[in-house]
Amino acid sequence: MSGETILGDWGGSHLRLWLRAGGKVVERRDGPGIAGLADSELALVEAVEGWDAARIVLCGMAGSRAGLREVPYLECPATSEAWKAGLVEIQLAGLSVAIAPGVCCRDEKGRPDVMRGEETQVFGALGFDPDLARGEPLFVLPGTHSKWAKVKDGRIASFRTFITGEMFALLAGSSLLSAGKDPAGEAEGFAAGLARAADMASAMSSLFEARAAQFCDGRTAGWARGFLSGLLIGGEVRELAPAQRQVVIVGEPELATRYSAALAYFGIESRTLDGELCAMAGLELLDDD
Amino acid sequence: MSGETILGDWGGSHLRLWLRAGGKVVERRDGPGIAGLADSELALVEAVEGWDAARIVLCGMAGSRAGLREVPYLECPATSEAWKAGLVEIQLAGLSVAIAPGVCCRDEKGRPDVMRGEETQVFGALGFDPDLARGEPLFVLPGTHSKWAKVKDGRIASFRTFITGEMFALLAGSSLLSAGKDPAGEAEGFAAGLARAADMASAMSSLFEARAAQFCDGRTAGWARGFLSGLLIGGEVRELAPAQRQVVIVGEPELATRYSAALAYFGIESRTLDGELCAMAGLELLDDD
Numbered sequence: 001m002s003g004e005t006i007l008g009d010w011g012g013s014h015l016r017l018w019l020r021a022g023g024k025v026v027e028r029r030d031g032p033g034i035a036g037l038a039d040s041e042l043a044l045v046e047a048v049e050g051w052d053a054a055r056i057v058l059c060g061m062a063g064s065r066a067g068l069r070e071v072p073y074l075e076c077p078a079t080s081e082a083w084k085a086g087l088v089e090i091q092l093a094g095l096s097v098a099i100a101p102g103v104c105c106r107d108e109k110g111r112p113d114v115m116r117g118e119e120t121q122v123f124g125a126l127g128f129d130p131d132l133a134r135g136e137p138l139f140v141l142p143g144t145h146s147k148w149a150k151v152k153d154g155r156i157a158s159f160r161t162f163i164t165g166e167m168f169a170l171l172a173g174s175s176l177l178s179a180g181k182d183p184a185g186e187a188e189g190f191a192a193g194l195a196r197a198a199d200m201a202s203a204m205s206s207l208f209e210a211r212a213a214q215f216c217d218g219r220t221a222g223w224a225r226g227f228l229s230g231l232l233i234g235g236e237v238r239e240l241a242p243a244q245r246q247v248v249i250v251g252e253p254e255l256a257t258r259y260s261a262a263l264a265y266f267g268i269e270s271r272t273l274d275g276e277l278c279a280m281a282g283l284e285l286l287d288d289d
Numbered sequence: 290m291s292g293e294t295i296l297g298d299w300g301g302s303h304l305r306l307w308l309r310a311g312g313k314v315v316e317r318r319d320g321p322g323i324a325g326l327a328d329s330e331l332a333l334v335e336a337v338e339g340w341d342a343a344r345i346v347l348c349g350m351a352g353s354r355a356g357l358r359e360v361p362y363l364e365c366p367a368t369s370e371a372w373k374a375g376l377v378e379i380q381l382a383g384l385s386v387a388i389a390p391g392v393c394c395r396d397e398k399g400r401p402d403v404m405r406g407e408e409t410q411v412f413g414a415l416g417f418d419p420d421l422a423r424g425e426p427l428f429v430l431p432g433t434h435s436k437w438a439k440v441k442d443g444r445i446a447s448f449r450t451f452i453t454g455e456m457f458a459l460l461a462g463s464s465l466l467s468a469g470k471d472p473a474g475e476a477e478g479f480a481a482g483l484a485r486a487a488d489m490a491s492a493m494s495s496l497f498e499a500r501a502a503q504f505c506d507g508r509t510a511g512w513a514r515g516f517l518s519g520l521l522i523g524g525e526v527r528e529l530a531p532a533q534r535q536v537v538i539v540g541e542p543e544l545a546t547r548y549s550a551a552l553a554y555f556g557i558e559s560r561t562l563d564g565e566l567c568a569m570a571g572l573e574l575l576d577d578d
Contacts, residue, residue: 012465073504073505104501104504104505106505109488109489111485111495111498111501112498112501112502112504112505112506113497113498113501114500114501114504114505144465145465145497160494161497161501162493162494162496162497163464163465163466163493163496163497164493166464166465167493167496170459170460170463170464171459174459174463175452175455175459176301176433176434176452176455177452196400199398200398201491201528202490202491202492202493202524202528203491203493204451204452204453204456204491204492204493204521204524204525204528205449205451205528205529206400207452207456208402208434208450208451208452209400209401209402211403212393212400212401212402212403212450213401215362215393215401215403216362216393216395216401216402216403217401232493235491235493236493239490239491239493239494240494
């Protein structure tokens with residue numbers, strides 16, 4: 001165990017930093033996401049100013065082309081040991097910065113997929129709960145691009161990305177489907193969307209119902225918003241968790257609640273682990289000797 | 290047959306006007322779409338200025354809440370006679386304006402759907418080609434919101450909306466999938482998208498491949514754009530035209546070519562009718578005595 005270290009999860013839209021001293025996290029900070037940053041090195045130096053640490057360990061987009069240094073992806077099946085061995089160390093304004101690799105995989109149909117940051121949460125969750133590392137859990141990490149990761153023998157065996165969060169934001173915020181922010185009717189719309197997801201060949205064919213139901217059935221724009229959420233998350237669950245008994249959700253509470261409800265609708269149990277705690281636990285694995 | 294009449298198809302994004310004299314279209318104009326117009330009455334009066342006609346016949350969003358006057362939807366199965374009988378006549382700055390109803394339907398699962406304007410093209414196509422009116426053709430009208438309409442005994446029996454065009458615009462233009470406008474690789478991407486649509490349970494699960502393939506397989510942003518187009522249109526065709534031998538495409542050439550290629554990929558023949566000619570033919574049905 002070293003002295004003070006800074007741990008960081010640097011995503012496209014935000015940076016989360018933790019100061020670790022004596023094996024414990026003692027302070028937390030937020031900073032800007034990598035997307036759109038003109039100078040990521042400068043942003044990092046500013047974000048850690050005043051913290052007295054000789055080493056920074058970063059995961060996420062820090063290792064992307066737009067980040068501090070491009071770090072090659074680790075191929076699935078991925079062990080936490082290989083992941084740690086893939087750390088790239090650079091020097092930056094007198095600091096030693098270690099950047100974790102992301103993970104890539106290719107499914108049986110040849111489809112490529114990538115993640116940067118979510119692997120940290122999965123490895124962190126496995127360290128958290130040895131039962132998960134011994135079993136064959138299916139994880140979902142909801143977000144802009146949600147990741148569904150299969151773990152076997154403590155490794156990330158494979159994973160698949162669904163762009164549900166981004167799709168919802170685009171459709172609810174920028175489309176002609178007229179989904180409004182007023183929450184009136186939203187819960188009822190969410191339930192209707194889940195039911196539709198269970199019923200139809202694809203979510204795509206029911207998206208327009210969000211608009212048509214406002215004309216034909218007097219639904220509110222809030223209902224339409226809920227409907228889109230239920231339809232998209234329900235379609236994702238139906239496709240990626242068939243015949244599954246339990247799924248482990250790693251994420252923030254509001255989204256986790258939606259995924260838990262969608263999983264329950266399809267008869268699947270879930271347990272939720274806090275996304276930030278899992279990220280911290282994963283980064284600690286990288287920092288520990 | 291009356292004297293001079295103005296025919297118009299007023300959509301959300303543009304207005305198309307034709308001056309009809311002696312039973313023939315003699316002039317054509319374009320104007321602004323209904324979406325975002327502060328004063329649709331004024332916009333119409335300005336758009337027809339200088340044309341000497343006592344009557345205007347309009348279809349599309351002119352009959353929507355945001356248009357000149359809300360005209361109730363006609364329910365499926367919809368005949369062209371009932372559609373014509375549903376015309377609402379208003380007076381506007383000395384002009385007699387007839388506004389056509391849209392059409393609504395509900396499928397066996399209770400899903401509502403609506404169209405305003407596309408019914409004009411379908412009825413126009415049927416008038417164009419008596420063989421279509423006698424058969425049971427399946428029409429696709431590609432666009433921002435593409436409509437798939439089943440015709441039987443000369444009626445619009447049912448239809449379904451797929452928001453493929455809007456989805457493509459949002460994903461290719463505003464998402465994190467990094468689909469670029471440079472056409473390099475686009476045709477190859479389109480073919481790969483069609484193949485993926487045939488292969489997968491849903492288009493949703495492969496959207497992220499547009500991004501991952503750039504990291505893992507060195508694909509270009511143009512390839513990603515083509516891939517998204519092929520994946521979305523392919524998914525639509527696969528879902529809405531199973532076991533179909535022929536589909537009639539009504540639309541503009543560039544989109545029609547894409548749909549024709551997607552249909553051919555799934556072993557379905559297609560013929561294409563020009564969307565604007567079909568709209569004119571449909572409006573003429575409303576104008577004829």
